[in-house]
Amino acid sequence: MTSLTISKRLQTIARYCPEGARVADIGSDHALLASYLLVKGIASFVIAGELNEGPFQAAKKQIHTLQLKDRAAVRKGNGLAVLEPGEVDVVCIAGMGGQLIVSILEEGLLKLEGVQRLILQPNVGEEIVRRWMLKQGWQLVAETILQEDGIIYEILVAERGAPLFPYENKDRPQEDLIRIGPFLWEEKSPILAEKWQHEREKWQKVLGQLKRSDKPEAAQRIAEIEQEVKWIDEVIACLHTDKP
Incomplete structure (x- = not known):
């Protein structure tokens, strides 16, 4: 064959x-x-x-x-x-x-x-x-x-x-696990941490662009993205410290 x-x-x-x-x-x-x-x-x-x-x-x-x-x-x-x-x-x-x-x-x-x-x-x-x-x-x-x-x-x-x-019965809220993946969270592969590091870098670039903007709506979007980056930082920190 x-x-x-x-x-x-x-x-x-x-x-x-x-x-x-x-x-x-x-x-x-x-x-x-x-x-x-x-x-x-x-x-x-x-x-x-x-x-x-x-x-x-x-x-x-x-x-x-x-x-x-x-x-x-x-x-x-x-x-x-x-x-x-x-x-x-x-x-x-x-x-x-x-x-x-x-x-x-x-x-x-x-x-x-x-x-x-x-x-x-x-x-x-x-x-x-x-x-x-x-x-x-x-x-x-x-x-x-x-x-x-x-x-x-x-x-x-x-x-x-x-x-x-x-x-x-997981150690993270359901909403977080929908985003991360419940089985991927349990496994805590280095590739998962790398994925979220890439996400962080993407949002940091967007932040840099927004901070150069003088549009009134930019401030609210900056606050939203900063909150997202904070969440990603916490996820990455857990992936590095909680490896099985």
């Missing part, structure tokens, strides 16, 4: 796919993850969904090289519109902003019938995804943070269940 090399990010996503599952990868990036799941014998069937013609054709070509067409489908459509209810066990959506991921899930709620697991990798806006899970009754069951080629990624895994459970 064809050998296939994929990124560490996609390998990590693949590890969260249960063996024998029927998996849909929405916005499949040339169907690399879908192909890997087949080559490694992880998935029993895969659906690669693409919105635009170029990526759709690239995904079809990639799947064709595997000569496993009976176990794969490449479909063109918007988000979960490429699925039928009950068709897959696992939905993966990776490499998009958190707001876009939530929009795809919200618009395709009916297509999540029968889906047992969501594996989501937002490039930004992880807390937006966690809030959606809380609202829609999906329980966060695992999180991973990793760094590849200088970019930090978070992978969130959810199943239907008790959405508040990961946030209960």
Whole structure:
């Protein structure tokens, strides 16, 4: 069978796919993850969904090289519109902003019938995804943070269940954990501290720009950002001192 090399990010996503599952990868990036799941014998069937013609054709070509067409489908459509209810066990959506991921899930709620697991990798806006899970009754069951080629990624895994459970009996308020990630907070990886250090640097640049502004509304925004930086400083300090 064809050998296939994929990124560490996609390998990590693949590890969260249960063996024998029927998996849909929405916005499949040339169907690399879908192909890997087949080559490694992880998935029993895969659906690669693409919105635009170029990526759709690239995904079809990639799947064709595997000569496993009976176990794969490449479909063109918007988000979960490429699925039928009950068709897959696992939905993966990776490499998009958190707001876009939530929009795809919200618009395709009916297509999540029968889906047992969501594996989501937002490039930004992880807390937006966690809030959606809380609202829609999906329980966060695992999180991973990793760094590849200088970019930090978070992978969130959810199943239907008790959405508040990961946030209960913790040493930080729920609102903080929605932003940080309850499992990431417990793990306290150096990469998590690095992520929040980058956030701090971003806000410091914004502060510098605002402090040069003579607009009357700048003062209030400065106060808000200074409060945010203070919160980030406290998070970073805890991550450095409370390592397990």
